[in-house]
Amino acid sequence: MAERRTRLITLAALTLAASGCALAPQPGPQDPDADEIPVTAPQRQERRAGPATATLIEQSRALHESGQSAQAAVTLERALRIEPNDPAVWLELARLRYAAADWAQAEQFARRAESLAGGDPALRKQAVELIADSLVRQGRPTEAERLRSGG
Amino acid sequence: MPLSKSRLRLPPALPACLLRHPWWSLAALLLLAFAAWLLYLNWQITSRFEGRRWDLPARVYARPLELYAGLELTAAALEQELARLGYREVSGRPSRPGSYGRRGDALELVTREFRYWDELAPPAAVSLRFADGRLEAVDVAGQDTAIVRLDPLMVGSIFPAHGEDRLVVTPEQVPELLRQALVAVEDRRFSEHPGVDLRALGRAALANLRAGAVTQGGSTLTQQLVKNYFLDNRRTLGRKLTEALMALLLERHYDKAEILNAYVNEIYLGQDGQRAIHGFGLASQFWFSRPLAELELHQLALLVALVRGPGWYDPTAHPERARARRDLVLGLLAEAGHITEAERARAAGRPLDTWDRERAGASYYPGYLALVRAELGEQYRPEDLSRQGLNIFTSLDPRVQASAERRLAERLDALDERQPERRLAGAVVVTAPQSGDVLALVGDRRAGYEGFNRALAARRPVGSLIKPVVYLAALETGRYTLASRIEDAPIELELPNGTRWAPRNFSGEPAGPVTLLRALAESLNLATVGLGLDVGVERVAALLERIGPGPAPAALPSLLLGAVELTPFEVAFVYGTLANGGFRVPPRAVRSVVAANGVPLVRFPVELRQAVEPALVYQLNQALLVAMQRGTGRATTLPLATAGKTGTSDDFRDSWFAGFSGDRLAVVWIGYDDFAPTGLSGASAALPVWQDIMADVAERPYAPPLPRALEARRVDYYSGAPVGRGCASGLVLALPAGTELDRRGGCAERRGLAERTLEWLNDVLD
Numbered sequence: 001m002a003e004r005r006t007r008l009i010t011l012a013a014l015t016l017a018a019s020g021c022a023l024a025p026q027p028g029p030q031d032p033d034a035d036e037i038p039v040t041a042p043q044r045q046e047r048r049a050g051p052a053t054a055t056l057i058e059q060s061r062a063l064h065e066s067g068q069s070a071q072a073a074v075t076l077e078r079a080l081r082i083e084p085n086d087p088a089v090w091l092e093l094a095r096l097r098y099a100a101a102d103w104a105q106a107e108q109f110a111r112r113a114e115s116l117a118g119g120d121p122a123l124r125k126q127a128v129e130l131i132a133d134s135l136v137r138q139g140r141p142t143e144a145e146r147l148r149s150g151g
Numbered sequence: 152m153p154l155s156k157s158r159l160r161l162p163p164a165l166p167a168c169l170l171r172h173p174w175w176s177l178a179a180l181l182l183l184a185f186a187a188w189l190l191y192l193n194w195q196i197t198s199r200f201e202g203r204r205w206d207l208p209a210r211v212y213a214r215p216l217e218l219y220a221g222l223e224l225t226a227a228a229l230e231q232e233l234a235r236l237g238y239r240e241v242s243g244r245p246s247r248p249g250s251y252g253r254r255g256d257a258l259e260l261v262t263r264e265f266r267y268w269d270e271l272a273p274p275a276a277v278s279l280r281f282a283d284g285r286l287e288a289v290d291v292a293g294q295d296t297a298i299v300r301l302d303p304l305m306v307g308s309i310f311p312a313h314g315e316d317r318l319v320v321t322p323e324q325v326p327e328l329l330r331q332a333l334v335a336v337e338d339r340r341f342s343e344h345p346g347v348d349l350r351a352l353g354r355a356a357l358a359n360l361r362a363g364a365v366t367q368g369g370s371t372l373t374q375q376l377v378k379n380y381f382l383d384n385r386r387t388l389g390r391k392l393t394e395a396l397m398a399l400l401l402e403r404h405y406d407k408a409e410i411l412n413a414y415v416n417e418i419y420l421g422q423d424g425q426r427a428i429h430g431f432g433l434a435s436q437f438w439f440s441r442p443l444a445e446l447e448l449h450q451l452a453l454l455v456a457l458v459r460g461p462g463w464y465d466p467t468a469h470p471e472r473a474r475a476r477r478d479l480v481l482g483l484l485a486e487a488g489h490i491t492e493a494e495r496a497r498a499a500g501r502p503l504d505t506w507d508r509e510r511a512g513a514s515y516y517p518g519y520l521a522l523v524r525a526e527l528g529e530q531y532r533p534e535d536l537s538r539q540g541l542n543i544f545t546s547l548d549p550r551v552q553a554s555a556e557r558r559l560a561e562r563l564d565a566l567d568e569r570q571p572e573r574r575l576a577g578a579v580v581v582t583a584p585q586s587g588d589v590l591a592l593v594g595d596r597r598a599g600y601e602g603f604n605r606a607l608a609a610r611r612p613v614g615s616l617i618k619p620v621v622y623l624a625a626l627e628t629g630r631y632t633l634a635s636r637i638e639d640a641p642i643e644l645e646l647p648n649g650t651r652w653a654p655r656n657f658s659g660e661p662a663g664p665v666t667l668l669r670a671l672a673e674s675l676n677l678a679t680v681g682l683g684l685d686v687g688v689e690r691v692a693a694l695l696e697r698i699g700p701g702p703a704p705a706a707l708p709s710l711l712l713g714a715v716e717l718t719p720f721e722v723a724f725v726y727g728t729l730a731n732g733g734f735r736v737p738p739r740a741v742r743s744v745v746a747a748n749g750v751p752l753v754r755f756p757v758e759l760r761q762a763v764e765p766a767l768v769y770q771l772n773q774a775l776l777v778a779m780q781r782g783t784g785r786a787t788t789l790p791l792a793t794a795g796k797t798g799t800s801d802d803f804r805d806s807w808f809a810g811f812s813g814d815r816l817a818v819v820w821i822g823y824d825d826f827a828p829t830g831l832s833g834a835s836a837a838l839p840v841w842q843d844i845m846a847d848v849a850e851r852p853y854a855p856p857l858p859r860a861l862e863a864r865r866v867d868y869y870s871g872a873p874v875g876r877g878c879a880s881g882l883v884l885a886l887p888a889g890t891e892l893d894r895r896g897g898c899a900e901r902r903g904l905a906e907r908t909l910e911w912l913n914d915v916l917d
Contacts, residue, residue: 052219052298059296070754074269074743077586077757078298082217084585084814085851093757108734108759115732115765118856 053083057092064096072096087116087123094130107134192393193400199380200405205317205416205429207540207747208310211523212303213547214588214742215267218279219298222286223850226258228550229279233260235304235511235549237440239447248274249445256281263442265302268544268743268751275299304513304549305436307520309527311537314425319540320432322412324444328489329431330411332455335487336480338372341411346373346402347395373398375458376414420454421461428461438466440506440513448490449498452480453505466503474503512553517601518594519547522720522740525607530753540747545740546588551848555579555591555817556598558843563596563821566836575829577821578605579840580723581848582738584730584816586757589740590848592720603824610716611805611822614833615674615783616798617691617713619729619771620698621683622671624690626767631682632886633668633770634864634871636893639678644708654680654712657799657832664896666871668884671774672782674797676712683711697762698728698735713798722809723818729772729794730811732855733763766858766887773884775810776853781868783834784810787842792852795841797833804828808837813851817844861885870896877902 056079064072073096079089094109110130117124128147135144216232218224230253233240239250244259251260258279265272276292277299291299310316334341340348348371355369370378377397401410421428421437428437431454435443439450446454456476457464466473478499485495508514523545527536535541559577566575581591594604603609625631639662643653656662656676662669670678683691688706695715696703704715717725720738728735736759743754775794778784783797795810806821806829819837822829829836857863865881867874871893874881878898 050219050221052217052221055297070751071269073756074267074754078217080586080757081214081583081588082219082222084583085855105758108761111761111765112731112734112759115734115858116856 050083053079053086053089056082057089060092060096064099069096069100085116087113087118087120087127090116091123091127091130094127094134098130098134101137103134103137107131107138110134189396189400192397195381196397196400197404200401200409200413205319206311206315206538207319208308208316209527209536209539209541209543210305210318211307211309211520211543211545213306213545213549214590215265215300215303217298217300218277218286218289220286220289223284224281224286225284226253226256226279226281229258229281231512232301232550235440235513236302237436237445237506239441239445245276247445249441262299263302263445265300266542266745266749267300268745268754271749272300272302303544304440306513306516306545306547306549308426309520309524309536309543310426311534314427315429316423316426316433317416317429318432318436319416319430320443322408324432324442325412325415326444326446326451328448328484329415329443329451329455331487331489332451332480332484333372333411333414333458335483335489336455337375337458338370339487341372342407344371346398346400347371370394371398372414373401373410376410376417377401379417379419418458419461420457421465438505440511447498447501447504448494449477449481449501450504452484452498453477453503455480466505470503477503513549514552514556515599515601516547516552517599518604518606519545519552519589519592519740521594521604521607522589522592526739526741527744541752542745542747544742544745546583546586546590546742547740548590551581551815552591552593554847555581555593555844558847559593559819559840560596560598562836562840562843566821566831569830573823573827575821575836576605576609576824577819577840578609578719579817579819579844580606580719580738581815581817581844582723582727583814584727584736584811585814587727587736587738587759588742589723589738590815592740605820606719608718609820609824610718611807611820612714612800613717613722614713614798614800614805614807615676616717616722616726616796616807616809616833617695617710617715618671618674618679619775619796620695620725621679621686621691621711622667622774623698623729623763623767623771624694625667625682625686626770627694627763628686628690631667632890633666633671633774633884634866634886634890634892635667636664636871636896637667637670637678637682639663639665639670639675640681642677642680642684644684646708652708664870666866666868668774668777668871669782669868671771672778674778674783680708680711684708694763695725698733699725700737713800719818719820722807722820723816726809726811726818727816728762729768729775730816730853731759732765732772733761733768734759734765735762766860769855769858769861770885770887772853772855777868777882779810784808784838786834786838789842789845789849791849792854793845793849794853797838799832799834802828803830803832806831806836807833808841810841810845811853812845812849813853813855815845815849817841817848819844857885860887862888864890864892866892867896867898869899872896872898874898877907879906 056075060072060075063075076089076093076096083089090109090113094106094113097109098106110127114124114127117127132144132147233251241250241252243252245252245261248261248263251258260277262275262277264274278290279286280288289297308316348369352369374394377394416430419427419429420434428434432443434454435441435446439446453466456473464473464476481495481499484490485492523543559579563575563577577596579593582589592606594606595602641661643651646652654676657674661677662675665675665678688708688710692703692706692710700721704710723738727738739755741755744752746752772794775796776792779787779793779795784795791812793810793812795808798807804822804826809818819841821836863883864886865874865883866872867878868880868882872895873892879902880900881898
């Protein structure tokens with residue numbers, strides 16, 4: 001793969017050189033963001049939101065609806081261990097804590113979801129809403145307001 | 152409780168009548184004493200049997216392996232896991248729980264029924280297909296779920312101080328053939344005799360007389376049970392008599408089925424260091440890693456063979472002896488008509504087939520079990536753990552543990568050649584940082600050796616491992632970014648105790664003006680001390696407490712270079728907060744506890760707390776990533792992005808490495824137990840071990856999404872000035888939006904025209 005690319009480049013360079021073309025450095029026709037990936041993300045994060053996680057989230061919802069919220073939480077934690085960087089799983093855990101009136105942990109899980117949301121504005125918005133709601137429940141409406149207006 | 156007649160003292164003043172008829176009186180007294188003794192024995196038997204309560208040690212389980220499409224797992228690795236679990240390979244389609252069949256890239260298996268915290272999972276027939284090192288398809292018969300759990304490995308138990316370990320089985324879990332074999336081999340007239348078999352005794356006595364030594368025992372199963380229950384192994388006449396009497400009493404109270412079942416659970420069948428293996432339920436797990444109900448004929452026969460002398464017939468130590476006795480058992484079974492001659496011959500043709508812990512890739516996990524006990528010690532009394540038969544579910548991953556054990560041992564063996572007269576010690580902790588799961592813990596280079604658990608108990612100076620905390624404290628002030636410039640220059644301080652302190656750089660020479668990025672990536676001491684003093688040592692100490700287990704260390708300037716002692720486990724805690732982008736998730740081993748009867752008791756859910764602003768930790772981690780590319784960790788050759796830091800304490804006494812990928816965090820410590828200098832740095836000893844382990848267990852790159860408050864800027868590594876793409880020493884950093892960059896210094900290394908052209912072409916053609 002890399003070898004093929006090198007050969008291709010050499011070939012292209014030779015062709016250009018032979019044609020006497022001036023090599024003016026100019027921006028290539030490419031994804032403008034490609035240049036702007038910071039050192040932290042040299043390998044693009046592929047989100048493998050596999051069928052396993054989806055199944056577990058579904059199962060967890062069903063368990064929660066039938067009143068088995070502890071089982072629902074266990075099921076979500078299984079998903080978390082498979083897909084630890086999937087914000088959807090963290091958000092689901094936050095909702096479960098919220099439903100259990102554990103506002104403080106609901107806020108924390110939602111913050112974790114928000115920190116992983118990346119390029120998913122819809123999910124980010126839901127996470128921010130949940131953080132704000134949890135803050136209100138904890139008697140911190142001003143912080144919630146600031147967050148809502150900022151997000 | 153031994154009982155002797157001397158305990159029954161005569162009253163001090165004897166009535167006159169007794170003196171008049173001394174012989175009659177003596178006889179009457181003896182009779183009375185005998186009756187009292189009998190009553191006592193009777194009480195002992197009934198109370199023990201009625202209660203029918205053995206101390207049930209807590210069972211500790213590893214994590215269940217989740218099977219789902221997309222999982223990184225080869226067919227060979229799964230077969231290894233199945234071998235650990237004692238699954239039987241069959242040639243056709245597997246039909247019974249605990250069996251599997253493999254044809255190339257396809258593998259079918261039937262899981263065992265298992266009581267998890269959240270559900271009682273029935274056996275499931277599962278079809279798997281592998282491709283390119285992954286599980287490609289998972290199909291569970293009769294269900295549309297895409298995911299299934301493989302019953303977890305039992306990794307240990309918490310047994311009482313007297314060492315008796317057992318796994319009690321109900322009569323339904325005992326194969327009929329086991330009962331038949333016990334009767335055929337040990338006590339043929341079991342169903343007829345009243346507890347003692349005089350005919351068998353006579354026969355044995357005769358045989359012993361002929362042989363001139365004790366070669367045969369005429370003990371019934373009932374007598375053997377009594378002996379295991381109440382008495383020790385001394386063979387005295389008084390003891391024999393007590394045993395016989397108790398056997399008779401036992402038979403008067405209970406029926407044969409009850410006695411046989413008690414026998415199956417009581418009898419001693421092996422020794423494993425401190426631990427005595429009692430009962431066929433545990434013996435089956437111990438020798439074959441399988442439930443009793445799944446044993447094959449030749450395996451069952453071997454367990455029955457062990458009854459006569461677990462040490463003498465030990466299949467590992469004396470295989471020929473064990474095999475001869477096993478074949479004898481098979482012969483007796485055929486003779487009694489319980490199996491056919493063909494079945495006997497086939498079973499006798501099988502090898503001993505005992506489970507080889509090491510070959511199956513399993514271990515003894517004493518280090519990990521110590522963590523389990525420590526965690527549960529906060530909730531349970533020791534006697535609850537050793538008596539109530541609790542099922543304890545942990546996050547231990549036997550595959551990760553095996554890698555950590557092996558990689559540490561291999562590297563230490565090689566490193567020891569530098570100083571052959573000494574032996575290095577080491578410790579490893581591996582976690583899944585997001586959930587806080589402790590996946591592996593190695594406290595000694597000798598796997599399975601229960602000794603000083605360095606992962607939990609060795610408090611050692613962390614050296615440069617502390618530096619990320621200093622830089623994070625600096626970023627938190629808002630006065631610094633990674634592109635800010637600081638001075639790496641000689642510094643001298645007067646400490647509160649009056650001594651002067653003049654730290655030096657690892658390489659000796661001060662580097663002059665440097666970016667925070669470079670100072671951390673290359674672990675420059677002078678720059679770090681200057682920065683830490685500017686930020687405030689108290690701030691650094693308080694931050695360490697906030698992101699770790701606490702308490703805060705003393706706020707002395709030497710803290711800035713790591714003069715603080717932490718255990719490898721505590722370091723994993725601190726670095727876990729970094730790996731989690733500022734969310735503090737305490738590392739834990741135990742996930743949940745289920746009672747002996749299957750009732751879910753406690754669960755320890757994932758808990759987290761945001762301790763630092765995520766965008767700040769994101770920025771910091773960029774420097775730890777650059778450290779792996781061009782700084783102190785550049786020797787790594789891992790194929791995926793990781794962030795990490797070396798640590799070397801004064802005079803090379805401790806070699807550390809802590810770092811993480813997108814899914815795994817590992818901490819490695821190496822040093823001498825007596826704090827002697829090793830001559831090894833973090834990069835030369837701990838880093839290679841860390842890399843070896845991560846190569847085995849890490850699957851995802853460390854690549855978190857860019858926080859919204861940050862923007863990507865191209866800056867020079869050395870000067871921090873904004874640079875263009877033509878700058879070879881430039882790299883893209885995420886910095887707070889609108890950061891004003893200092894233009895002084897510019898680009899340190901410009902790229903040549905040819906190189907620039909190639910890069911441009913590369914981008915165009917990519």
